[in-house]
Amino acid sequence: MLSCAQFQFDLSRPLVMGIVNATPDSFSDGGLYNRHDAAIAYARQLMEEGADIIDIGGESTRPGAQAVSVEEELARVLPVIEGLHGVPISIDTFKPEVMKAAVAAGVHMINDINALQDEAAMNIVAGSNVAVCLMHKQGNPQTMQQQPEYADVVSEVGAFLRARIEAALAAGIARERMLIDPGFGFGKTLHHNLLLLRELNELAGMGVPLLAGLSRKSMLGAITGQDTQHRMAASVAAALIAVQRGASIVRVHDVKETVDALKIWNAIRGEKG
Ligand code: YH5
Numbered sequence: 001m002l003s004c005a006q007f008q009f010d011l012s013r014p015l016v017m018g019i020v021n022a023t024p025d026s027f028s029d030g031g032l033y034n035r036h037d038a039a040i041a042y043a044r045q046l047m048e049e050g051a052d053i054i055d056i057g058g059e060s061t062r063p064g065a066q067a068v069s070v071e072e073e074l075a076r077v078l079p080v081i082e083g084l085h086g087v088p089i090s091i092d093t094f095k096p097e098v099m100k101a102a103v104a105a106g107v108h109m110i111n112d113i114n115a116l117q118d119e120a121a122m123n124i125v126a127g128s129n130v131a132v133c134l135m136h137k138q139g140n141p142q143t144m145q146q147q148p149e150y151a152d153v154v155s156e157v158g159a160f161l162r163a164r165i166e167a168a169l170a171a172g173i174a175r176e177r178m179l180i181d182p183g184f185g186f187g188k189t190l191h192h193n194l195l196l197l198r199e200l201n202e203l204a205g206m207g208v209p210l211l212a213g214l215s216r217k218s219m220l221g222a223i224t225g226q227d228t229q230h231r232m233a234a235s236v237a238a239a240l241i242a243v244q245r246g247a248s249i250v251r252v253h254d255v256k257e258t259v260d261a262l263k264i265w266n267a268i269r270g271e272k273g
Contacts, residue, residue, distance in 0.1 A: 002248070003176040004108035004131040009052065011209055013266050014243045016258055017090065017251040018043070018051035019215065022076040023088045032075070040083035047087055050259035053109065055251060056080055057092035061113055063145040063218075070097045070115045081105045083186070090133070096120035103128045109179075113137055113186065115164045116171075126171040133179040133211050134164040145187070151155055154199045155180050155194040158206070159247025166209055179249065181211040185218060193219040197241060204246025212242035213251035236261045 002009040020043045027038040043054045056084055058076035059068045068076075073095065082091055082105055090109035091102040096118055099110050108130055115134040116122040125132045136157045138148050150156050161180040168178055182196045182203055196203075197214070204210040214220065220234040221227065232254045239250040239258050243265055252258045 001176050002131060002179065003129070003174070004053070004090075005106075005129050007053075007108050009081055011248050014247065014262055015052040015249040016050060016207065016255055016262065016264040017053045017055050017211070017249055018046035018049070018079070018255045019251060020046065020054055020056050021060070021254050022056055022080050023060055024076075025060075036079040036083065039080045041089065043080070043084055046255045048254040051091055051255045053249075054084065054094050055090040055111055057269065058098070059095075060094070061094075061141045061186075063141060065141055067142075070095055071104060073098050076101065078105055081107055090131075094118070094121070096124055099124045103130055109133065110135075111135070113141075113183065115160075116168060117164075122168070122171050125168075125177075126173050129177070131177045131179065132168065132173065133181050134161060134168065136160050136183040136186065141186075145185075146261060148187045148189050148192060150192060153188065153195050154202055157196060158203055161194075161203065161208075162206060167205070175208060176210045179211045180206060180208050184212065184214050190219050190222045195216075197245070199236070200223040200242060200245035200247060204248075209248035210246060211249040212239070212247040214238035214242060215250075215252040215254065232257060240265060 002011055020039055020040045027035045056077050057184050058073040089107045090111045092111040093108045094112050094114040099121055110125055110130055111133045113135045215235045216228050216231045220231045224234045235254055236257050239252055240261050242250055
């Protein structure tokens with residue numbers, strides 16, 4: 001069971017989180033209002049395609065991306081959150097001020113690439129009833145891909161996530177409100193990412209549902225030779241592998257295609273005899 005404010009997900013089948021980037025490069029045409037409307041319409045389309053929850057991000061955390069101010073991030077995401085009343089919403093942010101405003105605006109999940117290591121962020125989630133995704137990363141988005149190093153990536157990521165679960169429990173956040181995420185691409189080489197995906201079962205067995213975000217990431221480009229716009233098939237394959245290895249939620253761009261792939265997985269799993 002995953003408890004996200006007024007929404008309860010039973011996790012009897014894998015969930016699909018649809019990605020909506022509320023950044024200027026994502027919806028490029030005339031002005032702020034059009035951009036917000038386009039993001040809202042796009043999120044509604046992803047729900048129709050079978051998404052269970054929408055992840056809205058106002059700041060790119062891709063390797064090397066520019067930072068934005070709290071004010072700019074809020075101007076990007078708040079109108080979109082407000083325009084999606086009734087839809088399960090996750091906000092992809094590591095800024096406590098943005099979390100606070102987003103919770104007040106009615107979001108259902110905080111997707112924190114910093115895993116509530118900022119005390120203010122921990123307190124905002126603890127004082128609410130929203131879910132939280134605790135993600136592992138090494139370093140920060142500006143520099144994390146320069147020289148990632150691990151002695152044993154799976155056990156180090158596992159130890160970090162276990163410690164973040166304990167910290168969140170100690171702050172009063174119920175286990176039913178938590179997700180963990182190995183953070184594919186966040187301070188990891190291709191080798192590290194592949195080991196994490198291969199051994200994902202180990203992390204998925206920690207008593208908290210696991211979210212996997214592999215969609216269109218560089219590791220898929222490194223394997224297939226395809227640029228970001230041509231990674232759909234690789235992304236669907238990676239999502240299915242993650243689910244087969246225990247992931248409860250997959251964070252994806254290509255909702256319709258992923259939902260179809262997971263229907264096949266669900267069909268064979270539900271067949272008795
Ligand atoms: C994640 O894994 N990722 S933002 C680079 C790409 C394509 C996609 C080079 N937020 C995650 O999606 N939140 C992001 O091509 C996330 N887990 C969670 N919980 C990066 C991203 C991307 C980066």
